[in-house]
Each structure stands twice: as structure tokens, then as C-alpha cells.
Amino acid sequence: MKRIYTPLDLNKIKSLKAGQEVFLSGTIYTARDQAHKRLVQAIKSRQTLPFELRDAVIYYCGPTQTPQGKVIGSCGPTTSSRMDAFSGFILAQGLRGMIGKGSRGLGVKEAIKKYKGIYFITYAGCGALLSKYVKSVKKVAYGDLGPEAILKLEVENFPLIVAIDVNGGSVYG
Amino acid sequence: MRKLKAVKITQAIVELVKRANFSLRKDVLFALRKAYGFEKNRRAKTILKAILDNAAYAQKENLAICQDTGMPVVFVQLGQDLKISGNLKAAINSGIESGYKKYSLRNSICKDPLLRGKSGFSPCIIHMDIVSGNKITLTLLPKGFGCENKSQLKMFKPTSSLEEIKSFIIDAVKSAGADACPPYVIGVGIGGSADYASLLAKKALLKKIKLQRGLSPKGTVPGLERELLFEINNLNIGPLGLGGRATALAVNIQTYPTHIAGLPVAVNISCHALRSAEIVL
Structure with missing residues (x-):
């Protein structure tokens, strides 16, 4: 099985093909609806972003509260298409990878091709199981958003499937 | 009193x-195990295995x-x-x-x-x-709202055919596609009013998933559930939307009397993690 590491520079991912299974290790940032809205606003008003977007990976995830004695609670992916309206803009700023579940709109597919991004899916509805691959969690921004805050996750061998590759090849046709 | x-x-x-x-509910677990057994698509089988492992791990570790x-x-x-x-x-x-x-x-x-x-x-x-x-x-x-977002309601004519109703339900599953965590359980409410059909569709998710055995007469609710499940599982959406037989674990229909001028039909889709619990006091 292919292993990949963050930061995700183009050389590491350009040979990956839609449908391929990979294990990701390194740093990923959680962000979902409201965090995306804020990130785009921050970029438009030229504010400093809470993390470096270049070659970064965003995980569409809002975990549960963290149970005592655990690193993180249940932490599976949320529906990616809700982020479609923002993804093109964020990819243009240097974002490399996105992790979520489900299909993407045509606009995202085109943006992926144009900016050489990549879209992964992971085991949806398996948030308990996925928590095993998270080694540490740190709150980075937008704490007032509660479960929608941006978290920095250190993951080890996080299981992914390439859903849209850098050339726009897609498992969803 | x-x-x-x-x-x-x-x-x-x-x-x-x-x-x-x-x-996870016993009937849902049972249906997932059955789907795992029947699935021939290798990737779909791997994903179903992860879903079963997840349920076991959640229970063991007290995780959602x-x-x-x-x-x-x-x-x-x-x-x-x-x-x-x-x-x-x-x-x-x-x-x-x-x-x-x-x-x-x-x-x-x-x-x-x-x-x-x-x-x-x-x-x-x-x-x-x-x-x-x-x-x-x-x-x-x-x-969960990934699947709740895929809910649909349509006010059919009293003269609409069963085929039109079936297409509406199947199209609702197609439009949910890969997004709402298949394999799904499809709750359908037929009759009542707009609000009541929606409630019936949700209540249908509470119905125990039954193994389909033998033939159910055409036009009856069990017959319709069976036909719909068969057609939905021919869509090849499969677990994670990556293909396979297991697009839905069950179709549950609830009906109620309705008005001479209408035929409301609502669809409430559940993800594979269909969770519910009941107590009597």
C-alpha cells in the first residue's frame, strides 16, 4: 500500500490515480462549513490565515467532544459537496488536498485539474474507527465554532481512497 | 391514574x-452482516468490513x-x-x-x-x-444530517401511477448518491398530508429491518418495499458510492389515509449508521 506524507507537494501525489488506496501520515487541518466561510473571508480581506495553506490538507470533519482518556472522539468525514462553493478559491491559494465523503461538483473537479489538487475520501460513518489513526489534536482557530473549529490533527497511516486525482480522474465518473 | x-x-x-x-441496532447489524456476506465487489466488501469493525470498536470503547x-x-x-x-x-x-x-x-x-x-x-x-x-x-x-439533507417530499396526484411513485423514490436515492453514507435504509411515508407524510417517512426508519423471504403480492406495501429494494440495489451506488450491490439495506414504508385530492409521498434516507433506542416506563 502506498504511503504519503504531509506537506503534500505535487511530486508526492502526481502519480496517484483515482480509486487508489493510500495511507496518509502527518498534519491535517479540520475545517467544515463555517470555517470555510471564514477562511475565504480572511483571504479576501488579506488577513493572516490560521495555518499555512500551501501544500496543506483539509479534512472535512467536526469530531465529537473528546472523551476522557482519549486523544479524540469519533471523527469521520462530513459531506464534501457542502464545501464546493469555497474549494476552488482555497485551492487557488495553494491548498493541495481535501478529505471528505461523497461526490464533488464540476467546479471543484476543474479547480483540482487547474491547481493540481487532490480529493480523497475516507471511511464515512466510521468515526470511531478513524479515531485510532489520530495521534494528537491541537485547536488552531475559530474556537467559538465549537465542533466546527479548525483543529490540527497529527495522523498516522490514515486510510484514504483517491476520489479525484490531480488530472481530474474521478471515481464518481 | x-x-x-x-x-x-x-x-x-x-x-x-x-x-x-x-x-448499533441489532437488526441493522444483522442487515450489514448479511450485506457483507452477499457482496461480491471486493472494495464494497472491504468497506462493509470497516463499517462492522467500526460498530464493534464504538461499542467496546464507548465512542460514538x-x-x-x-x-x-x-x-x-x-x-x-x-x-x-x-x-x-x-x-x-x-x-x-x-x-x-x-x-x-x-x-x-x-x-x-x-x-x-x-x-x-x-x-x-x-x-x-x-x-x-x-x-x-x-x-x-x-x-445524522448528511442523510437528512437528502430528504424529499412530493405531492402526487391521486391518479398518479405506482410507477411514478417508485421512480420518485428511486430518484431520491440516486440524488443522494455517494454523499449520505450508503448502504442506506430508505424510509418512505405515503399518505396523510405534507407534514404527516414526512413524519411517516422518518417513523419508517424505526421499523425493524426484516429479512425478505418468499414472495410478497404486487401492489401491497411489503411487495412495494421488496421491488424498490431490488431496483435500488441495481443502481450500483454501493458502500461509499464506489459500486457494489449494497446500496440499501432496506426500504421501509409507512402509510396513512389521505385526501381524495392528493397523494403525498416523502422519502427520509438514513445512512448505514441507523441508530435508535427505545424504552417503556
Whole structure:
């Protein structure tokens, strides 16, 4: 099985093909609806972003509260298409990878091709199981958003499937 | 008249919060195992295995099966010969609030749908029904919103054909596609009014998933459930939407009388993590 590491520079991912299974290790940032809205606003008003977007990976995830004695609670992916309206803009700023579940709109597919991004899916509805691959969690921004805050996750061998590759090849046709 | 203190309701709800979020329903587990056994697509089988492993791990570790611990929906069947001392609705919400906190679930509820703001654990949605007897039945359905977002309602004509209704239901599943965590359980409500059909569709998710055995006559509800399940499983959406036989585990239909001028049909899709728990007090 292919292993990949963050930061995700183009050389590491350009040979990956839609449908391929990979294990990701390194740093990923959680962000979902409201965090995306804020990130785009921050970029438009030229504010400093809470993390470096270049070659970064965003995980569409809002975990549960963290149970005592655990690193993180249940932490599976949320529906990616809700982020479609923002993804093109964020990819243009240097974002490399996105992790979520489900299909993407045509606009995202085109943006992926144009900016050489990549879209992964992971085991949806398996948030308990996925928590095993998270080694540490740190709150980075937008704490007032509660479960929608941006978290920095250190993951080890996080299981992914390439859903849209850098050339726009897609498992969803 | 039998009396029951509201605090007993709160305690019962806390217990339901735990059971529903940590332990997958037996009938759902059984259907998933069956789907795993029947699946021939290699990748679909791997994903179904992960779903089963996830359920076992969640139960063992007291972790939520899914991070989306839902919009809690509580169905109450209140016996008319039971007197609750205290505020019933407040007792239910208090059980939700303390249960979700106690078991470290997710605070997914926005107090104001337009302003959004900081999310909390409650309120839940309560559907109240008065029944005979002196008991109260409480059922908690934590409904994830990835699949709730794929709900549909259509007001058909009374002269619409069964084929038109079937197409509508199948199209609802097609439009959910890979997004709402297949394999799905499809809740369908037929009849009543617009609001009632939607409620029936949701209630249909509480119906135990039955193994389909033998032939069910055409035109009957079991027959329609069977035909729909067969056609939906020919869509090749499969687990994670990557293909396979297991697009749906079941189609559950609930019906109710309706008006001469209409035929409401609602579809409420559940993800594979269909969670609910029930208690009678």
C-alpha cells in the first residue's frame, strides 16, 4: 500500500490515480462549513490565515467532544459537496488536498485539474474507527465554532481512497 | 391514574442517548452482516468490513458510532392514564443535554437556524402521541444530517401511477448518491398530508429491518418495499458510492389515509449508521 506524507507537494501525489488506496501520515487541518466561510473571508480581506495553506490538507470533519482518556472522539468525514462553493478559491491559494465523503461538483473537479489538487475520501460513518489513526489534536482557530473549529490533527497511516486525482480522474465518473 | 416523576424520564433519556449512539441496532447489524456476506465487489466488501469493525470498536470503547450524533428526535407515546409530575418536555431535553454531555457526543444544534451562532446539545425534536394505557414509550433517533439533507417530499396526484411513485423514490436515492453514507435504509411515508407524510417517512426508519423471504403480492406495501429494494440495489451506488450491490439495506414504508385530492409521498434516507433506542416506563 502506498504511503504519503504531509506537506503534500505535487511530486508526492502526481502519480496517484483515482480509486487508489493510500495511507496518509502527518498534519491535517479540520475545517467544515463555517470555517470555510471564514477562511475565504480572511483571504479576501488579506488577513493572516490560521495555518499555512500551501501544500496543506483539509479534512472535512467536526469530531465529537473528546472523551476522557482519549486523544479524540469519533471523527469521520462530513459531506464534501457542502464545501464546493469555497474549494476552488482555497485551492487557488495553494491548498493541495481535501478529505471528505461523497461526490464533488464540476467546479471543484476543474479547480483540482487547474491547481493540481487532490480529493480523497475516507471511511464515512466510521468515526470511531478513524479515531485510532489520530495521534494528537491541537485547536488552531475559530474556537467559538465549537465542533466546527479548525483543529490540527497529527495522523498516522490514515486510510484514504483517491476520489479525484490531480488530472481530474474521478471515481464518481 | 398511575403517576411518574419527570426525573425518571430524564434518566431514561440519558440511558437511550448512550445506547443509541454507542451500540448499533441489532437488526441493522444483522442487515450489514448479511450485506457483507452477499457482496461480491471486493472494495464494497472491504468497506462493509470497516463499517462492522467500526460498530464493534464504538461499542467496546464507548465512542460514538459516527461523529454526527445527529439532531436528536424523540418519539413519545404517552399513555392517557399516566400522570407525569413535572414538565415532560423539559425532562426530555434535560436528558438529551446531560446525556450528550456525559457521553462526550457532539453539540450540533444551532439555536437559531438563520443566525447560527454557537452550537449546543439541545433542544431535540419531540413527536408526541397519546395512546391508551398507563405507560410511556420513549424512542430516540439521533438523525445524522448528511442523510437528512437528502430528504424529499412530493405531492402526487391521486391518479398518479405506482410507477411514478417508485421512480420518485428511486430518484431520491440516486440524488443522494455517494454523499449520505450508503448502504442506506430508505424510509418512505405515503399518505396523510405534507407534514404527516414526512413524519411517516422518518417513523419508517424505526421499523425493524426484516429479512425478505418468499414472495410478497404486487401492489401491497411489503411487495412495494421488496421491488424498490431490488431496483435500488441495481443502481450500483454501493458502500461509499464506489459500486457494489449494497446500496440499501432496506426500504421501509409507512402509510396513512389521505385526501381524495392528493397523494403525498416523502422519502427520509438514513445512512448505514441507523441508530435508535427505545424504552417503556
